[in-house]
Amino acid sequence: xxxxxxxxxxxxxxxxxxxxxxxxxxxxxxxxxxxxxxxxxxxxxxxxxxxxxxxxxxxxxxxxxxxxxxxxxxxxxxxxxxxxxxxxxxxxxxxxxxxxxxxxxxxxxxxxxxxxxxxxxxxxxxxxxxxxxxxxxxxxxxxxxxxxxxxxxxxxxxxxxxxxxxxxxxxxxxxxxxxxxxxxxxxxxxxxxxxxxxxxxxxxxxxxxxxxxxxxxxxxxxxxxxxxxxxxxxxxxxxxxxxxxxxxxxxxxxxxxxxxxxxxxxxxxxxxxxxxxxxxxxxxxxxxxxxxxxxxxxxxxxxxxxxxxxxxxxxxxxxxxxxxxxxxxxxxxx
Amino acid sequence: xxxxxxxxxxxxxxxxxxxxxxxxxxxxxxxxxxxxxxxxxxxxxxxxxxxxxxxxxxxxxxxxxxxxxxxxxxxxxxxxxxxxxxxxxxxxxxxxxxxxxxxxxxxxxxxxxxxxxxxxxxxxxxxxxxxxxxxxxxxxxxxxxxxxxxxxxxxxxxxxxxxxxxxxxxxxxxxxxxxxxxxxxxxxxxxxxxxxxxxxxxxxxxxxxxxxxxxxxxxxxxxxxxxxxxxxxxxxxxxxxxxxxxxxxxxxxxxxxxxxxxxxxxxxxxxxxxxxxxxxxxxxxxxxxxxxxxxxxxxxxxxxxxxxxxxxxxxxxxxxxxxx
Numbered sequence: 001x002x003x004x005x006x007x008x009x010x011x012x013x014x015x016x017x018x019x020x021x022x023x024x025x026x027x028x029x030x031x032x033x034x035x036x037x038x039x040x041x042x043x044x045x046x047x048x049x050x051x052x053x054x055x056x057x058x059x060x061x062x063x064x065x066x067x068x069x070x071x072x073x074x075x076x077x078x079x080x081x082x083x084x085x086x087x088x089x090x091x092x093x094x095x096x097x098x099x100x101x102x103x104x105x106x107x108x109x110x111x112x113x114x115x116x117x118x119x120x121x122x123x124x125x126x127x128x129x130x131x132x133x134x135x136x137x138x139x140x141x142x143x144x145x146x147x148x149x150x151x152x153x154x155x156x157x158x159x160x161x162x163x164x165x166x167x168x169x170x171x172x173x174x175x176x177x178x179x180x181x182x183x184x185x186x187x188x189x190x191x192x193x194x195x196x197x198x199x200x201x202x203x204x205x206x207x208x209x210x211x212x213x214x215x216x217x218x219x220x221x222x223x224x225x226x227x228x229x230x231x232x233x234x235x236x237x238x239x240x241x242x243x244x245x246x247x248x249x250x251x252x253x254x255x256x257x258x259x260x261x262x263x264x265x266x267x268x269x270x271x272x273x274x275x276x277x278x279x280x281x282x283x284x285x286x287x288x289x290x291x292x293x294x295x296x297x298x299x300x301x302x303x304x305x306x307x308x309x310x311x312x313x314x315x316x317x318x319x320x321x322x323x324x325x326x327x328x329x330x331x332x333x334x
Numbered sequence: 335x336x337x338x339x340x341x342x343x344x345x346x347x348x349x350x351x352x353x354x355x356x357x358x359x360x361x362x363x364x365x366x367x368x369x370x371x372x373x374x375x376x377x378x379x380x381x382x383x384x385x386x387x388x389x390x391x392x393x394x395x396x397x398x399x400x401x402x403x404x405x406x407x408x409x410x411x412x413x414x415x416x417x418x419x420x421x422x423x424x425x426x427x428x429x430x431x432x433x434x435x436x437x438x439x440x441x442x443x444x445x446x447x448x449x450x451x452x453x454x455x456x457x458x459x460x461x462x463x464x465x466x467x468x469x470x471x472x473x474x475x476x477x478x479x480x481x482x483x484x485x486x487x488x489x490x491x492x493x494x495x496x497x498x499x500x501x502x503x504x505x506x507x508x509x510x511x512x513x514x515x516x517x518x519x520x521x522x523x524x525x526x527x528x529x530x531x532x533x534x535x536x537x538x539x540x541x542x543x544x545x546x547x548x549x550x551x552x553x554x555x556x557x558x559x560x561x562x563x564x565x566x567x568x569x570x571x572x573x574x575x576x577x578x579x580x581x582x583x584x585x586x587x588x589x590x591x592x593x594x595x596x597x598x599x600x601x602x603x604x605x606x607x608x609x610x611x612x613x614x615x616x617x618x619x620x621x622x623x624x625x626x627x628x629x630x631x632x633x634x635x636x637x638x639x640x641x642x643x644x645x646x647x648x649x650x651x652x653x654x655x656x657x658x
Contacts, residue, residue, distance in 0.1 A: 167354035170640075172632040174598050174610070178617045179359050179625055182366040265480045269599050272482070273614055291486055292603055294500050298493045307483045315478040 009323035012316035019313060023125035029097050030119035031105045034282050038104070038114035043077045044069055046109045046302060050083065064089045068103045108302050111290065120282045121306055127194060127271075127283035129313065132264040135198045136256050139205030144248065146206065147213025148240050152221055162214070168207035176204055177266055181275035190281035197276055201263050209255065213248060220244055250328040257321035261314040268310055284310050337648065344644070348637050352630075353406075359629045360402045363622055377418075405626065414630070415623030419615060424627040427612065432631060434503055435601070435608035437520075439593045441528045443586060446535035453536070454543025455575065461548055469540065476537025484530040485603040492526060499523055501605040527600045531593060539582070546578040553577075583647045590639035594632060 022029040047066050052059045067083035087103040098105060107118035150161040180200040184193055220226060221244070229243050264284075270276030271285030272292075279286065284306040291297045291304055389395055396404075408415060414424035457466040492498040499505065505519050550556065551574055559569050598610020605611075609628060616624035 163350075164354075167351055167358070170351050170633060170637060171355050171358070172594050172629075172636050174594065175613060175629050175632040176359075178598075178613055179362055179629060182363060182617055182620060182625075185366075261478070265482075268480075269482065273599075273602060275617065288482075288486070294489060294493050297486070297490050301490055304483075304486055304490070307486055311479050311483055314480070315475065318474065318478050 005323060005326075009320055012319035012323075015312065016316045016320065019125060019309070019316075020129055022122055023129050026122045026126055028095060030116070030122040031096060031098055031100075031107070032116045032119045034115065034120045034123040035280055036115060036119075038110065041069070041071065041104075041110055041114045042112050043300060044079055044106055044110040044114070045300070047104070047106045048081060049089065050086075053086070066100060066103055066105060108305050109300065111303075117287075117303070117305070120287060121284070121309065124282040124284045124287055124306060125309065127190075127277055127281070128264055128267055128285065128310070131194065131198055131201070131267045131283075132260040132313075135201040135205070135263040135267075136260045138198060139202035140209055140252055140256050140259075142202060142206035143209030143213055144245065144252065147210035148217050148244050148248070150210065151214035151217030152236065152240055152244065158214070162211070165207040165211050168204070169211075171204075173204060174269070177201075177270060178273075178275065180204070181270055184275070186278075190277065193277055193281070197267055197270065201266055204266075205259070205263070209259075212251075212255075216248055216251065217244055220247055254321055254325045254328060257317055257324060260317050264310060264313060337645065340648065341641070341645065344641050348641075351637065352633060355633045356406070356409075356626065356630060357402060359626060360405070361398065363625060364398050364401075366620065405623075409630070414627040417616070417621050417624040419619040419621045419624065424623050427624065428609065428627050428631050431607055431609050431612045432635075434606060435594070435597055435610065436635075438524065438527055438531070438601075438606070438608065439590065439597050441524055442531035442535065442593055442597070443590070445528055446532040446539060447586065449532070450536045450539035450543060451579075454540040455547060457540065458544040458547025458551070458578070459570070459574075466544075469544075473537040473541050476533050477541070479534060481530045481534055482599045482603055484533055485526065485600045488526045488530055489604065498526055501526075501603075503607045523606075527597070527604050527606060530600050530604075531597060535589065535593070539585075542585070543578065543582065546581065547574060550574050550578040580647065580650060583643055583650065586643055590636060594636065 047069065049064050049066055051061060051064050053062045054060075065086040065088045067081045068085065068087070069079045069081055072078045072080040085102075087100050089105070090099045090101070091097065093099045098107075104116070106116050108121065109117050111117055111120070146161060150158045177200065180203065183200075184196045188196075226239060226243050229239050234242070267276055267283065268285030268288060271278075271283045272288045274286070274289060277283040277286050287303070287306040291307070296303060405415070412425070414428070416422070417424050417427055420427055453469055457469045460466055488498075489500060492500050499522060503520075503523055504516075505511075505523075508516065508519055511519055556569060556573050559573050564573075594609075597608060598613065600606070601608040601610040602614060609632065613625065613628040613632075615621070616628060
């Protein structure tokens with residue numbers, strides 16, 4: 001049981017690393033840019049990759065190749081694959097992971113504007129994955145600073161901060177998220193939107209965490225090593241930094257991992273509703289907005305790919321987080 | 335008597351929280367680029383006279399704190415203002431939608447508890463059995479799949495197979511149906527959104543119930559009861575279940591908040607007429623009074639949910655009764 005848990009966590013970690021790496025190296029992994037439009041080929045199905053050819057009546061293996069797709073009927077957007085000319089797939093040439101000379105490679109087809117869906121997925125991961133990581137990081141940093149401060153100082157400061165967190169936590173999160181989204185001005189660059197969304201998510205997220213940290217600090221500050229530090233004449237800031245925060249670290253690491261999914265979901269929700277990352281920029285959330293159209297969803301189910309990516313990321317983060325929790329906490333055996 | 339005092343105390347405590355919530359929302363909305371006036375002035379169908387009238391009534395040119403005061407004064411007179419987008423009083427708009435969202439969220443809560451309880455208890459009582467392990471894996475997946483993705487999957491299945499309607503609160507011909515058919519029509523339209531909302535909840539509840547049961551099962555008073563020769567069925571029902579399940583009554587109240595949020599997303603995907611879709615429209619058209627009204631009602635429902643949960647816990651758990 002123990003070993004299998006460890007290897008599951010390792011596998012989940014590997015998948016996560018793969019996702020984050022492909023987001024970082026998006027220009028290499030994605031066959032084309034996320035902006036390149038090819039309006040002559042809208043809603044193309046995923047390009048089939050062939051590894052066999054017929055030779056002298058038998059089927060033999062060959063190096064992977066693709067055919068070319070032509071629009072058979074422009075109204076129903078049906079495509080026909082022509083494999084008379086074979087276009088072999090090259091690996092790691094022209095600065096790309098996969099490169100095909102002469103024919104377009106659309107691993108997940110194209111969208112209504114003829115943009116390569118897989119490339120958009122890879123670039124979209126940049127926004128979605130990093131908003132989760134940075135958003136969680138910032139609200140935890142805020143939570144640690146405010147929570148330790150509140151718990152250690154106590155008195156009226158503590159009471160007022162705790163009342164504030166109660167109000168923050170009484171707000172229906174999603175309503176607050178939507179309301180906050182109005183402060184993103186339309187027409188600003190993707191960088192600004194990205195930062196604003198992170199600020200919004202951290203603004204919502206810090207309160208719950210600050211309360212937990214405060215509770216932990218309340219019990220920590222009665223412990224002997226804190227008293228000893230006080231007796232040595234350390235300053236309040238020094239005690240917070242050297243004694244309290246290090247003791248909160250293992251909890252923090254686990255909680256960050258387990259809270260990233262919430263941030264990824266919030267970003268996707270905002271962008272899906274058209275309030276977050278906007279076209280032509282891409283995130284996993286705004287790719288999903290296409291899927292709210294029932295007809296598009298049924299004729300091209302692969303437009304849910306970004307949703308699948310979100311789910312896989314969340315499952316992996318949960319597995320890694322749970323493993324870290326039991327690894328760092330000897331009491332947790334259940 | 336004690337209970338009444340507690341309820342009054344909690345209701346009084348809700349007042350500053352509600353003030354805080356509405357004030358924060360008011361400040362946020364006023365931070366947004368452009369205000370209600372710019373959108374009004376862009377609308378060619380609204381005369382200059384109406385605009386200056388609204389300016390007067392809501393003090394749109396006055397400082398933030400005055401505007402908030404005016405809004406609050408109107409709210410105290412049960413007037414939530416007029417929606418600019420729908421040209422209708424905010425209160426009636428919200429009332430027409432709140433029912434749908436409440437039905438959806440409450441059904442999701444009921445369904446998740448009905449399913450999570452047997453699963454959680456079975457897993458907890460038979461720790462490490464085949465059932466427990468299978469349920470554990472399923473729970474893991476259930477927790478990790480967000481409601482909105484489930485809604486997409488169900489939408490896809492519904493559209494492909496045609497067994498369920500693809501979204502909407504009712505059929506287009508709802509008004510013509512007989513009362514029995516109306517209930518049925520509502521019911522089949524609820525299946526998809528309720529499933530989408532309930533599955534993650536079932537998974538997380540079942541997981542928590544399991545852990546709690548295992549913890550209580552190992553506690554000393556259970557061993558003591560067994561040593562006294564109390565029958566197994568009595569130990570399970572009275573000693574283990576009762577103590578393990580108490581905390582979940584509060585949880586149900588607090589999760590109401592999460593469900594309201596999740597419901598908003600699912601409402602959008604499945605095209606339901608609820609508070610979530612109303613708020614989305616309001617945010618997109620910068621309909622200030624509609625946003626404020628929606629936030630007010632959402633927060634109110636949330637606080638009431640918490641209060642009801644606390645009252646339920648008080649009546650059940652004698653220890654908490656003793657504290658207050």
